Amino acid sequence: MSDARRILIVDDDESQLRLLRTVLEADGWTVREASSGDGAVALLETGAEIDVILSDLIMPGMDGRGLLAAALERWPEIPFIIMTAYASVDSAVELLHAGAFHYLAKPIKLPELRIIVRRAIESTETRRELVRLRRRVGLPSDVVGVSRQMREIFETAIRVAPTATPVLITGETGTGKEVVARAIHAASGRTNFVALNCAAIPPSLFESELFGFKRGAFTDARRDHAGLAEVAAGGTIFLDEIPEVPLDTQPKLLRFLQDGEFRRLGDNQVRKSDARVIAATNRDPAGEIAAGRLREDLFYRLNIVLIHIPPLRERAVDVPALADHLLKRLADRYQLEHADLSPDALAALTAYHWPGNIRELENMLARALALRAGKVITVRDLPTTIGRGAPAAGGLEPGAEPATLTLEEVERRHILRVLEGARGNKLRAAQILGIDRSTLHRKLKQLEGVAALQP
Ligand SMILES: Nc1ncnc2c1ncn2[C@@H]1O[C@H](COP(=O)(O)OP(=O)(O)OP(=O)(O)O)[C@@H](O)[C@H]1O
Ligand SMILES: [Mg+2]
Structure with missing residues (x-):
């Protein structure tokens, strides 16, 4: 294990950032900060040496999920801890499946934080070794998978x-x-x-x-x-x-x-x-x-x-990377102009259950690439079996809420349920809730509260 301990904290909340910095510096960590996913990527791109990433989930711009995906692809050796106030079991499991090293529920408990970051850095060396090994042996680059x-x-x-x-x-x-x-x-x-x-x-x-x-x-x-x-x-x-x-x-x-x-x-x-x-x-x-x-x-x-x-349905996080890879390969093979997927098409592909797995994805993309109406592939270029109308999993029926809940609590539960159903896609969740994205963002921030650090 190396003795350098450098942690990158990513949070758009100033006070949270300051608190975490104080605590971790007292423990001997060298702390770098970023206030958004984009800021974190920019910092990592400068070649800053980081041993652990600790990131908030909900942030404007590139959020924790986006940052996780980017980090896995480009800096897979850095363990990634995500902080979230709505760590229902499902979203936590999903994040772990997506490749997060661990998640911390807000408000953050100090002893837990200390244990998790220490464990993360212990894993860094092993990860570096594996990445070195992978680079040396070299799996072919046409094998895609981030899950x-x-x-x-x-x-x-x-x-x-x-x-x-x-x-x-x-x-x-x-x-x-x-x-x-x-x-x-x-x-x-x-x-x-x-x-x-x-x-x-x-x-x-x-x-x-x-x-x-x-x-x-x-x-x-x-x-x-x-x-x-x-x-x-x-x-x-x-x-x-x-x-x-x-x-x-x-x-x-x-x-x-x-x-x-x-x-x-x-x-x-x-x-x-x-x-x-x-x-x-x-x-x-x-x-x-x-x-x-x-x-x-x-x-x-x-x-x-x-x-x-x-x-594939058990590793939906692989869908975007696979779709991207397959679209390029198909365009080359059939000498077609390359096309990207619109966000709604990508969301539909990610939510679909893929009985024929990657081969089915490939066939669907081949058809969409050849028959698309515009420059970008949208949901309308995909078969009707996927994407359109199918309500997101997670069930939106009014739950059996006890009649004693406050309005605020009902709202909180409903927002979280819709967000779950939309697999964390805030744009989609906002559409379902009939509010705009920034309102949803504000509400989520309120729900999190300014998480006081509990010793
Ligand atoms: N990890 C991956 N990265 C990139 N492409 C993939 C990946 N996995 C599968 N594919 C593509 O998906 C298609 C199906 O893959 P493959 O033929 O290996 O599946 P299979 O499990 O052998 O299927 P079957 O059981 O029907 O024989 C191929 O076109 C392959 O290139
Ligand atoms: Mg086969």
Whole structure:
């Protein structure tokens, strides 16, 4: 752990800023300040060395959420603590999912603050190490993901890449299993990547496709033939839809995984290949074992390193970055003029549940890019299934509020509920509430109160 302890406090509230500065300086921290997300980014851009960021959630201009997203993308090694007065469990969990190191509920309790910032700085060194590692090994830049879940996957991918261990990747269709497999391969230093979709090969041909055959092994076998296991020597073999491997071939695959040995069909000679196996499935392996389609011993051998890619709806914070990346890629591929998303389109995409995951997002963007009415892609360029009208999650029905609440408390609860429903999007929340954005901002500030520091 380094002994320099530099913290950046971001808050538009002068008095709060002063209080936090006093407390942390007394604890030996070097404090830098910014009064907005933009100010914080500007400071970080000057190359200021910061070990921890402590930011308010609600600020004019770039707010805490925006700053968190920017920091994760550009300074991922700096732990980010967010302060919020309306830390309902959902928004707190969402922030943690979005990659925040921790959140502090206002009014801030000093002992808690001290513990959290200390823990944050202890994590900085580990993060720096990972970032260095990532830069050195280099996952391909076309693998996008800022969510905590994806960053964990990238870390696992980097750690496992240089080894020969098999990897099993699970996840719904279109979540990026092949993308992650290729990323592991790219970071592995291995030569070629050979992909085999086990579902696309007739069962009778599977074994010869994978392990090859000897001349005369069957009627059409006119000459010796090397299988993919041999072709992928020194490289990676990607077996997609692994439960589709015919049951009688599974023990042979198991043996190959255990000691790299196999035989071409009709041949007695035992051959060896050091090809590394990455397997994938969009089904639940346990269910496949129970149904008798996947041998348990093969599963255990593959399951040494398991990477589960969560569906896109569970990591909605990845949607903006993915949409941006995919739009650029699509524009290049189809030679179309690049287009950005309007805020309402982005909000609709982020709120949608994506049964087809990233592939569905990509298809939807391809269509919007080709058919858009104006320069920017708006909600109207998206299919009617998404975005329009669907009330934000979180339910706006009048809650079962006890009749003893003050008007102020009812207002507070209602605002927070609407804000939750709008996933923290203040513009949308203000629209639903029928007030303008600055009024909402003022009300939120009032709700927070000038949080007195409680010892
Ligand atoms: N993290 C990511 N960054 C950028 N693009 C991605 C990412 N994940 C997926 N994609 C894109 O989404 C599409 C689907 O990805 P991929 O083919 O890897 O999914 P899959 O999980 O293998 O799907 P299936 O189960 O249907 O085979 C591809 O066009 C891929 O480039
Ligand atoms: Mg696939």
